[in-house]
Amino acid sequence: MQESSSFFDEMLVPGDENPREPYRNYSKWIKQEDPAALKRKASEAETFFRRTGITFNVYGDDQATERLIPFDIVPRIVSAREWAKLSRGIEQRVRAINAFLHDIYHRQEIVRAGRLPARLIAENEAFLPQMIGVSPPGGVYTHIVGVDLVRTGPEEFYVLEDNARTPSGVSYMLENRETMLQMFPELFSANKVVAVSGYPQNLRRSLAASSPGKHEGNPVIAVLTPGIHNSAYFEHSFLADQMGTELVEGHDLKLVDGRIAMRTAQGYKPIDVLYRRVDDEFLDPLNFHPDSLLGVPGIMDVYRAGNITLANAPGTGIADDKAIYSYMPDIVEFYTGEKALLQNVPTWRCSEAESLSYVQDHLAELVVKEVHGSGGYGMLVGPAASKKELSKFSAKLAENPSNYIAQPTLALSTVPILTRKGLAPRHVDLRPFVLVSPQGIKITPGGLTRVALKEGSLVVNSSQGGGTKDTWVLEE
Amino acid sequence: MLGKTAGGLFWMFRYLERSENTARLIEAGFRMALTRSAVGADEWKSIVTAAGVRSEFEARYSAYETQDVIDFLLRDPDNSSSVKSSVEAARINARLVRIALTREVWEATNECWMTLTKVLAEPIPERDLPAVLGTIRQQSALVRGALHGTMLRNDIYDFARIGTFIERGDSTARILDVKYYVLLPSISYVGSSLDNVQWETILRSVSAHRSYRWLNGGEITPKGIANFLILDRRMPRSLAFCAAKLAGNLAYLADDYGERHSCHELAEHLRERLRNNTIDMILEDGLHEFVQGFIRDNIAIGNEIERNYRFTG
Numbered sequence: 001m002q003e004s005s006s007f008f009d010e011m012l013v014p015g016d017e018n019p020r021e022p023y024r025n026y027s028k029w030i031k032q033e034d035p036a037a038l039k040r041k042a043s044e045a046e047t048f049f050r051r052t053g054i055t056f057n058v059y060g061d062d063q064a065t066e067r068l069i070p071f072d073i074v075p076r077i078v079s080a081r082e083w084a085k086l087s088r089g090i091e092q093r094v095r096a097i098n099a100f101l102h103d104i105y106h107r108q109e110i111v112r113a114g115r116l117p118a119r120l121i122a123e124n125e126a127f128l129p130q131m132i133g134v135s136p137p138g139g140v141y142t143h144i145v146g147v148d149l150v151r152t153g154p155e156e157f158y159v160l161e162d163n164a165r166t167p168s169g170v171s172y173m174l175e176n177r178e179t180m181l182q183m184f185p186e187l188f189s190a191n192k193v194v195a196v197s198g199y200p201q202n203l204r205r206s207l208a209a210s211s212p213g214k215h216e217g218n219p220v221i222a223v224l225t226p227g228i229h230n231s232a233y234f235e236h237s238f239l240a241d242q243m244g245t246e247l248v249e250g251h252d253l254k255l256v257d258g259r260i261a262m263r264t265a266q267g268y269k270p271i272d273v274l275y276r277r278v279d280d281e282f283l284d285p286l287n288f289h290p291d292s293l294l295g296v297p298g299i300m301d302v303y304r305a306g307n308i309t310l311a312n313a314p315g316t317g318i319a320d321d322k323a324i325y326s327y328m329p330d331i332v333e334f335y336t337g338e339k340a341l342l343q344n345v346p347t348w349r350c351s352e353a354e355s356l357s358y359v360q361d362h363l364a365e366l367v368v369k370e371v372h373g374s375g376g377y378g379m380l381v382g383p384a385a386s387k388k389e390l391s392k393f394s395a396k397l398a399e400n401p402s403n404y405i406a407q408p409t410l411a412l413s414t415v416p417i418l419t420r421k422g423l424a425p426r427h428v429d430l431r432p433f434v435l436v437s438p439q440g441i442k443i444t445p446g447g448l449t450r451v452a453l454k455e456g457s458l459v460v461n462s463s464q465g466g467g468t469k470d471t472w473v474l475e476e
Numbered sequence: 477m478l479g480k481t482a483g484g485l486f487w488m489f490r491y492l493e494r495s496e497n498t499a500r501l502i503e504a505g506f507r508m509a510l511t512r513s514a515v516g517a518d519e520w521k522s523i524v525t526a527a528g529v530r531s532e533f534e535a536r537y538s539a540y541e542t543q544d545v546i547d548f549l550l551r552d553p554d555n556s557s558s559v560k561s562s563v564e565a566a567r568i569n570a571r572l573v574r575i576a577l578t579r580e581v582w583e584a585t586n587e588c589w590m591t592l593t594k595v596l597a598e599p600i601p602e603r604d605l606p607a608v609l610g611t612i613r614q615q616s617a618l619v620r621g622a623l624h625g626t627m628l629r630n631d632i633y634d635f636a637r638i639g640t641f642i643e644r645g646d647s648t649a650r651i652l653d654v655k656y657y658v659l660l661p662s663i664s665y666v667g668s669s670l671d672n673v674q675w676e677t678i679l680r681s682v683s684a685h686r687s688y689r690w691l692n693g694g695e696i697t698p699k700g701i702a703n704f705l706i707l708d709r710r711m712p713r714s715l716a717f718c719a720a721k722l723a724g725n726l727a728y729l730a731d732d733y734g735e736r737h738s739c740h741e742l743a744e745h746l747r748e749r750l751r752n753n754t755i756d757m758i759l760e761d762g763l764h765e766f767v768q769g770f771i772r773d774n775i776a777i778g779n780e781i782e783r784n785y786r787f788t789g
Contacts, residue, residue: 050590051583053574053583237574240575241574246477246481247575248480249480251480263480264478265631265635265785266735267786
């Protein structure tokens with residue numbers, strides 16, 4: 001195995017024959033395996049994913065519209081102790097996010113207290129005036145959150161991003177585990193891995209508990225998808241299937257007697273909770289984007305009248321906005337009265353003149369992101385960029401500084417992947433999935449590990465050549 | 477169940493049925509072309525007509541060459557009834573209704589699509605055709621097996637079956653419609669070797685050449701064939717069989733949902749008309765008119781089902 005000393009490797013200790021504690025069992029196992037057989041297993045995994053149709057669609061690519069996200073068969077292993085610490089930090093952060101959202105759409109105490117500049121809210125596209133004064137059923141704004149974490153050392157975890165809108169990837173977390181269970185059952189008898197398979201049922205319970213409560217018996221839940229051409233359609237149908245709910249599109253829904261109802265073979269049936277995987281601006285052509293065919297005319301009015309639960313609530317983007325991100329430590333402290341357990345990555349707000357000049361001077365060392373960007377698009381990774389790319393980006397930055405934030409290039413931890421030449425370290429991040437209901441917060445142990453498959457690359461997004469790994473949290 | 481899902485199931489199984497029917501027509505035509513070179517072009521023409529794509533074919537080709545017809549029916553993306561197009565459409569519908577399908581049915585459909593997309597990527601040389609047709613048959617059988625073996629017998633299954641029998645009835649009726657003149661008793665050269673070949677093609681295009689002989693002791697007569705394809709309820713592709721299954725599956729839905737619709741009246745009417753008929757009466761009133769009437773009614777029932785169960789709005 002190649003050694004890479006400048007990064008923290010989660011499995012191997014430089015100069016030590018023994019792997020780190022959580023990998024002890026696994027390491028023993030993989031040393032005994034025939035490398036050729038392992039490679040065969042890896043290609044078996046691909047066949048399995050393709051047959052099951054676990055694919056994502058690539059926009060603007062007509063020929064190969066359905067692609068697989070590459071799966072690596074080496075699991076990422078987290079100890080019980082590490083996980084306990086992480087999950088406390090995640091829970092605290094998600095609690096703060098919900099309190100923040102309630103405050104921002106009501107009294108804005110945090111602004112009055114001078115802890116957050118008013119313009120960050122007033123001038124923010126992610127702030128939804130239609131949500132002012134609206135209290136969602138059960139007080140929950142973010143029913144589903146995906147917190148992106150990176151690690152740089154044994155105890156150093158950072159939150160890279162809070163995905164509070166419609167985080168995706170949970171189906172890969174679940175299918176990765178299913179695949180591992182099928183391919184390597186013996187590993188799961190030798191290692192006590194905490195199960196993740198309860199997620200769909202927990203999601204259903206969590207959504208049901210957030211219902212407006214205008215129904216008799218069980219609330220009617222549905223998943224709203226933009227349709228089969230959406231990049232995450234597989235996940236939408238997977239979750240609807242696993243929860244046993246309908247999968248609807250905008251044209252299946254309409255306003256009937258003050259409620260949102262779906263067209264069934266037996267007529268229109270009202271919905272209590274809509275897990276929508278359609279962005280805010282497409283949700284309601286009457287209230288937002290007038291051309292949207294993906295949403296339902298009038299759904300915002302039904303929502304404001306308290307006759308349907310939308311998960312997540314509209315307007316939650318204000319909490320995962322990259323301009324707000326740099327204030328997260330303050331936000332956590334303001335609403336929980338405790339110091340933030342999880343660290344933020346130091347962030348320069350390019351909207352501030354001093355920061356901007358620092359960023360321009362140190363562009364080659366920094367990662368610069370668009371405030372509203374996602375999926376790794378429109379982002380500059382300074383150390384990996386050419387001179388030409390740097391000067392081009394510098395010009396863009398000068399033109400519209402408030403559109404950008406900058407962060408140091410983090411030394412992301414590595415976990416080995418199986419390559420043709422054997423195990424080799426690659427950079428990873430982690431997206432744990434958090435469910436919030438009026439009854440509490442539930443975090444699925446582990447989450448989705450994304451891995452940059454290219455040697456040295458720090459970009460883990462699937463749209464940019466990233467893959468995934470099964471993530472194990474070990475029992476105590 | 478969503479109206480859209482009901483529609484997706486209905487169309488998924490119509491397309492799967494269609495891909496099989498098209499493959500069966502190719503098989504019958506290919507055999508004919510191999511054994512009777514003189515009648516090749518005419519036979520291919522009637523096969524393309526029975527597949528319902530004659531005008532599309534003629535817009536593209538000036539003559540009925542074996543290789544062209546096979547390619548058009550098997551893998552032409554512009555022919556919406558080609559095996560390739562049908563399997564693709566079935567799979568798109570399957571993705572749409574995936575939550576209504578068992579994992580087995582979805583995977584069989586997905587695998588069918590993956591396998592056939594690969595097999596049909598290039599034109600099929602004559603020597604490979606039997607093997608390719610065999611693969612198509614086998615793949616459809618896997619989907620059907622998964623459906624029967626793993627699905628709950630509820631409304632999901634009913635809509636799948638309803639789509640199957642609407643498509644199948646339509647297909648058998650079109651084969652009869654194209655060939656009805658061969659089955660008329662008045663035709664002058666009855667019993668000639670040409671007719672024997674024609675009759676055999678008809679039976680082969682519904683995969684019934686063996687079962688017909690088995691049931692009729694080798695006595696092939698035009699009336700016997702017409703009776704077999706129209707009224708014999710033991711024959712799974714006959715009009716009577718399809719109409720009975722269609723009415724039956726619709727009745728399950730009415731029971732399940734506690735509501736009857738216009739499609740139920742129409743389907744029961746069609747079933748009764750086939751049940752209370754004899755082949756002599758049909759021939760006397762006109763075979764052609766009878767078959768045309770069936771095609772019309774079958775389409776009308778399909779439209780009513782779509783409306784009654786809110787497939788689109």
